[in-house]
Each structure stands twice: as C-alpha cells, then as structure tokens.
Amino acid sequence: MTTSLSIADAGRAITDPATFADFDRLHALLALLRAEDPVHLVEADDFPPFWLVTRHADVMDIELQPDRFTNEPEPVLANWEAVRRNQAQGPLLRTLIHMDAPDHPRYRKLVIPWFRPGRLGRLTGSLDALSAQALQTLERKDGECDFARDVAMPFPLQVILAILGLPEADYPRMLQLTQELFGATDPDVSRGTSLADLEAILTDFFAYFTTLTADRRETPTEDLASMIANAELDGHPLGDLETISYYVIIATAGHDTTSSAMAGGMQALIDHPDQLARLRGDMSLLPTAVDEMIRWVSPVKHFMRTARTDYELGGKRIKAGDWLMLSYVSANRDEAEFAAPFTFDVGRTPNHHLAFGFGPHFCLGTQLAKMELESLFGAILPRLEQVDLAGRPQLTKAIFVNGHRSLPIRYRLSAA
DSSP: OOOOOOHHHHHHHTTOGGGGGOHHHHHHHHHHHHHHOSEEEEOOTTSOOEEEEOSHHHHHHHHTOTTTEEOOSOSSOOOHHHHHHHHHHOOSOOOGGGOOTTHHHHHHHHHGGGGSHHHHHTTHHHHHHHHHHHHHHHHHHTTEEEHIIIIITHHHHHHHHHHHTOOGGGHHHHHHHHHHHHTTTOTTTSSOSSHHHHHHHHHHHHHHHHHHHHHHHHSOOSSHHHHHHTOEETTEEOOHHHHHHHHHHHHHHHHHHHHHHHHHHHHHHHHOHHHHHHHHHOGGGHHHHHHHHHHHHOSBOEEEEEESSOEEETTEEEOTTOEEEEEHHHHTTOTTTSSSTTSOOTTOSSOOOOTTOOGGGOOTTHHHHHHHHHHHHHHHGGGEEEEEEOSOOEEOOOSSBOOEEEOEEEEEEOOO
C-alpha cells in the first residue's frame, strides 16, 4: 500500500470525492499523512484551508474539548461557495451535529428516551423479522444478488422509518432522497452536484416533513415523528428549521451509515475468508465482529471542528478560528492505537474505534446500529456456506458519509 504523491497532494486529495470511492488509495494516502504530517494544513483551491487530523490520539484530544473545538459554524467539509452561502443566509439544516452547548444537550435530550436500551430492546422481534426477510431475499435471488441494494439498503431504512412512523409506501422516496443527500458529490447517485441541486434535495425533504409535522400535531401517535412534531423547549415548540432538521438527520443518519456498515462488513468477510470461517464456527464472536466491521468501514469519514482558542496539536500551532477535519477513517487505522490495523479481525479486543465519534456528540444510534448488524449477520451467516464477489464493488464518491452503492455477490446457502 504505497503512494507516490507528495504530502501536499495527499492532503488535497482528501477534498476529492473520488478518493473515497477507492478504498486502497484512500488508506494509502491517510497512512502517508499519519506517518509524515499527522496534523496537516490542507490548502485546496475550492476550499477554505483546514487542518487534517489523522491520528487517533489527536482526534480524541479534540473530541474531549468541545468548548475549545466547536461544531459550529460548519460541522462538515464544505467548499467556498457553500461556506459563503451559509455565512450570508444561514445554514440549510440545523441538526444536532450543527449545535454546540447550550443548545446541543437540550435538543439531544428530547430524543434520548427513544434510544435507551429498554426501548430499543422492544425492537428485537422486528429486527429478527427483517433479518428473516433478508434471508428470504437471498433465497429468492437464487445464488446471486447485489447485497448493497437488495439487503443492506432496505434493512436499516425500514427500521428507522418504522421508528419515525412513516408509511411503507413512502420508503422508496426516502431511500432516493437519502442517497441523493449523502451522495450529492457523486454524479452517478445524485440528481446534480451543484449547491442548487443540494438545496433542491433539502427542499424536497422539508416539503415532506412539513406535511408530516402538521399531521402529527393534529393527530399525534406513539411514534418518534409525533414526539418531534410536538416537542417543546422552555414551553415553546421547536422552530421549523430545527424540527425539520431533526427528521432529516434521523431518517438519513439512521439509514446510510448502517447500510454502509452492512455492505462493507459483508465485503470484509468475503475478502477475509479465514475470518468468515472463524465467525461461522463461533457465532459468539458476532458482537466483536460487528464492532470490527464498523471500524473497518468507518461510514462517517469525518466531522469538522472550529478552534475557539489558540492550541498546540501534534506539534502544530492551531489558531483561534482555524478549521479542523477529524478523520475518523484514518484514526480507525492508526498504527499507534490498533495492533495490525489493516488486518480484519472478528475477535479484535479491545477495539477503541471512533466510528461513532466521542464525547457529547457520540452517536445516539450506536446501540441500534449494532443490534441491526448483529441481527442481520446472525440470521445470514449460519446459512451462508459460500460467498464470493460476482463483480466489481462500487463505493459512492462522497467525502462525508460513504459506502457501497453496489456489492454484487455469488453465494450458496445451506438448506433451511
């Protein structure tokens, strides 16, 4: 795993969505940066300058200081056009990832009860039913399918939209919108790659969820959508931007990240047949295997932070106002943190990966995502006698959330 690029070129390559569609090249670039310049100033023509933070310890240093390194004003890498638009007109979304204290803990607290172990435990039966459906899909496909499209994408979408309380008839629309949003920089997935196209996607989200909000306020039910629609802070309803943004982040983050881990996890097992055989031979390893799949894939590739004070990080002087990219995909392959980080190990313990973030912004859906992966692979693997790639896997060209858009496989199932 080598690259002939200079350090500066390697840093600039991280601003190119196509880099993230080439698994080996991405990790070669990040390994070079970790070794040679782990806190690297990226200066690319279309982007504001930012520090690319690639080592696990440095990412953790930032995560542990949310008052010094804030999510606002831009929590995701954006080019100059988007940054200037947001500075002039305000953000297109205001989700939990866009907030800092004091707003963040107040808004986060509203949905915490929905993601506590007791409530999530009630989903076990539903997850097992969906896993059985996934197995039936594999049976019906008769030995060849696109695992990303046929299994990994539908499964978590059905879970999160059922929690929200959306009708099944709306699932295809939500799938299309989530793919267009997170794949906005991929011409093969998005409706267009301009800022205007992104605004159009969000307009469609807003139109759908505005109607949903009105319906749930008029006729509340027991679903998460009703809770969001009728939530209050300090005796006042949530603002329209915050309400719609809440729906968008739950519908999208609860789907794309998990589906990426599912498809990436399957490819990891295919690429490492010894680990597949090990797991099939000892299914008690499933929880550690799922954690390893999540580390391996790291569906959320980064978040951005803004320094509020001067600070020394990795030998570099960060100044107040500087922008920093926390590269989770790099931190999760850091040689200083993980033994043999480029080895896929279904029994890896400990596994201090940062795929769910850390600190106050630690992912609310962590347990749900793990439950979904354990349920799916727990149903499929005992029947999966053989599996191989049946074509070239394709990853989305996306810098923020990235995963498979196609994973053709050929397989043989044992008799039921």
